[in-house]
Amino acid sequence: MIVNGRTISPGKARGEVVMLEEPLSFLGGVDGSTGELRVGRGGNVAGKVLVFPKGKGSTVGSFVMYDLMVHGVAPAAVVNESAETIVATGAVISSIPMVDSVPTVYMFQDGDMVTVDADAGTVDIEGVEMRDTVSSAVMVDGKVLLLKRPDSCHSFPGMWSLVAGKIEPGETPEQAARREIAEETGLKVGEPDATTKPVHVREGKVLWRVHPFLFRLDAVDPVLNDENEAFEWVSPEDIRSRDTVTDTFLVVDRMLNGQ
Amino acid sequence: MDLTREEEAILNGEEGEGKQKAMELVTALGKIYGAEDLIDITSAHLSGASYKTIGDGGLKYLEDMAAGGARVSVLSTLNPVGMDRTRWAEMHITPEFAEKQLRIIDLYGQMGLRTTCSCTPYTGANVPSFGDHVAWAESSALSFVNSFIGARTNREGGPGALAAAILGKTANYGLHLDDNRRPTVVIDADIDGSVFSYSLLGQAVGMAIGSGVPYFRGISPETEEAKALSAAMAASGSVALWHAEGATPEAGSFDVSGLEEVSIGEEELKAAYDKLNTVDDVQLIAIGCPHLTDKEMHQIAAFLKGKRKVNKDVEIWFCTSEEVRARCPEDVKVMEEFGPVLADTCMVVAPIEGAFQRTGSNSAKAGNYLPTLCSQKAMCRDIPALMELVM
Numbered sequence: 001m002i003v004n005g006r007t008i009s010p011g012k013a014r015g016e017v018v019m020l021e022e023p024l025s026f027l028g029g030v031d032g033s034t035g036e037l038r039v040g041r042g043g044n045v046a047g048k049v050l051v052f053p054k055g056k057g058s059t060v061g062s063f064v065m066y067d068l069m070v071h072g073v074a075p076a077a078v079v080n081e082s083a084e085t086i087v088a089t090g091a092v093i094s095s096i097p098m099v100d101s102v103p104t105v106y107m108f109q110d111g112d113m114v115t116v117d118a119d120a121g122t123v124d125i126e127g128v129e130m131r132d133t134v135s136s137a138v139m140v141d142g143k144v145l146l147l148k149r150p151d152s153c154h155s156f157p158g159m160w161s162l163v164a165g166k167i168e169p170g171e172t173p174e175q176a177a178r179r180e181i182a183e184e185t186g187l188k189v190g191e192p193d194a195t196t197k198p199v200h201v202r203e204g205k206v207l208w209r210v211h212p213f214l215f216r217l218d219a220v221d222p223v224l225n226d227e228n229e230a231f232e233w234v235s236p237e238d239i240r241s242r243d244t245v246t247d248t249f250l251v252v253d254r255m256l257n258g259q
Numbered sequence: 260m261d262l263t264r265e266e267e268a269i270l271n272g273e274e275g276e277g278k279q280k281a282m283e284l285v286t287a288l289g290k291i292y293g294a295e296d297l298i299d300i301t302s303a304h305l306s307g308a309s310y311k312t313i314g315d316g317g318l319k320y321l322e323d324m325a326a327g328g329a330r331v332s333v334l335s336t337l338n339p340v341g342m343d344r345t346r347w348a349e350m351h352i353t354p355e356f357a358e359k360q361l362r363i364i365d366l367y368g369q370m371g372l373r374t375t376c377s378c379t380p381y382t383g384a385n386v387p388s389f390g391d392h393v394a395w396a397e398s399s400a401l402s403f404v405n406s407f408i409g410a411r412t413n414r415e416g417g418p419g420a421l422a423a424a425i426l427g428k429t430a431n432y433g434l435h436l437d438d439n440r441r442p443t444v445v446i447d448a449d450i451d452g453s454v455f456s457y458s459l460l461g462q463a464v465g466m467a468i469g470s471g472v473p474y475f476r477g478i479s480p481e482t483e484e485a486k487a488l489s490a491a492m493a494a495s496g497s498v499a500l501w502h503a504e505g506a507t508p509e510a511g512s513f514d515v516s517g518l519e520e521v522s523i524g525e526e527e528l529k530a531a532y533d534k535l536n537t538v539d540d541v542q543l544i545a546i547g548c549p550h551l552t553d554k555e556m557h558q559i560a561a562f563l564k565g566k567r568k569v570n571k572d573v574e575i576w577f578c579t580s581e582e583v584r585a586r587c588p589e590d591v592k593v594m595e596e597f598g599p600v601l602a603d604t605c606m607v608v609a610p611i612e613g614a615f616q617r618t619g620s621n622s623a624k625a626g627n628y629l630p631t632l633c634s635q636k637a638m639c640r641d642i643p644a645l646m647e648l649v650m
Binding site: 032 | 284287
């Protein structure tokens with residue numbers, strides 16, 4: 001799949017992803033003469049496509065990137081959510097292709113083979129397919145409806161989730177949300193009370209782009225179909241302590257706080 | 260970004276790889292900060308001059324730039340370096356460091372920079388005029404020229420400022436634009452008016468607001484006071500522009516009614532002082548951050564004349580630019596009885612951590628950076644109080 005971003009430093013490169021969840025300071029974070037990574041899961045950046053949210057720390061970081069290039073151990077490319085001065089400067093002066101404005105680093109996993117076309121501002125994650133889904137928080141009296149997936153479910157088996165499902169061809173996300181709620185719980189909902197930007201969840205070679213919605217209802221009685229084996233009403237704070245599908249708490253929290 | 264045909268040609272490499280790289284950097288930074296186009300600059304001032312701060316990666320970068328024929332196209336000056344060019348042994352500098360530092364100065368010289376190395380170029384070597392667009396990279400100096408002169412610059416980084424100097428252009432965003440120069444907060448200041456009180460005021464304001472464009476009431480800074488205030492706010496916060504009612508050139512053009520008001524007085528200054536003082540005895544007293552002006556040299560010499568340094572355990576450094584030192588030979592003679600008057604360097608960018616663990620200064624900027632960049636416990640007092648420690 002091709003992810004659209006923005007050119008920061010031109011060039012093209014193909015390599016294996018090394019992904020960091022946290023902002024990176026090249027000064028202290030990477031050894032300039034060996035390419036050894038001192039943060040995250042460790043490893044070496046040489047020839048890799050280094051993916052992290054953004055740079056931080058000392059402006060000397062730009063020169064650490066130059067040092068990597070001089071020693072032949074620079075990353076093949078850099079991908080950021082949002083570029084800042086230090087890493088952008090380091091990438092340009094060291095001729096390292098760099099793209100920013102990808103939606104999230106969580107689209108990527110260590111070991112993914114990617115082609116960064118920084119001239120076009122795109123990143124191709126090889127062998128990964130994106131699928132659009134919806135995920136709806138149905139709320140009654142301040143509690144959220146969670147459904148338990150059976151162990152035989154092919155996606156996130158045995159976990160608790162919101163009312164979720166794939167978007168069918170020709171359907172808008174909102175239509176899909178209403179249909180899934182009707183199918184899986186027998187409930188009828190109107191206009192959503194809140195939504196937020198999609199979240200991206202990786203599951204193997206599938207990248208789920210999840211469109212979240214919030215529907216508030218008066219007292220209701222869900223009737224499950226065979227896609228789920230149990231339901232429970234849970235307060236938003238308690239979602240965190242449940243074994244849920246990735247980011248369930250995050251999207252509910254965002255929608256409740258109007259983000 | 261909206262580039263002219265000429266700028267596009269440079270980006271496409273039609274004027275060589277050096278200029279192409281410079282254009283790639285200036286446009287990349289412009290993109291990040293939402294610039295719509297580039298703007299001509301009249302001068303540049305570069306950081307990244309000390310071997311201590313740029314390391315071998317930076318040195319190699321400068322070697323490659325100079326070898327590639329890079330040359331600045333506007334008046335460009337350089338920040339302090341890691342040592343006095345000739346008196347580095349007195350600073351406990353190793354020959355290996357000295358050799359690399361001298362090489363760095365030489366490389367900048369090859370690229371056409373004026374290699375007087377000072378954080379106060381606005382007192383002589385590089386003086387912008389009101390309304391000039393410039394690309395400056397020393398946080399205290401760029402705040403001074405933005406605020407006290409009314410020139411216009413963002414907080415440039417070292418390589419970004421060099422790229423701008425090569426092109427004679429920088430990305431047009433942030434403080435180059437009228438709208439972003441408006442005050443964001445009013446500061447009602449109650450200070451005693453000494454230069455040291457401006458340092459503490461700046462420290463307190465940086466601690467209170469972090470960033471933004473403060474508009475001061477109740478102060479009337481001149482050059483030395485504006486220098487101390489700029490340096491302190493850029494170090495304790497990230498303030499790059501400030502206005503002072505009746506004292507700075509743009510202050511009169513804004514309506515500040517309705518802005519949030521913050522009072523800074525005795526209590527806040529005490530908190531600022533406490534933050535900057537983490538030790539009671541020192542091994543080194545370093546004065547001149549930012550670099551001493553002619554007037555400060557005269558004042559210090561007048562204060563020290565006829566006095567004697569009796570405490571041999573404490574070293575004293577005075578830091579200024581080569582130009583100022585050359586202009587003040589009589590003052591230098593008096594000051595040298597207490598310690599070396601060092602040119603074009605300072606305690607923050609010199610590798611003092613090899614020789615000292617506890618350092619005193621009269622500078623809020625040094626007070627912020629000595630612990631982080633130099634692993635020092637720091638003391639911050641006014642000059643008479645510091646000198647009392649050795650007399």
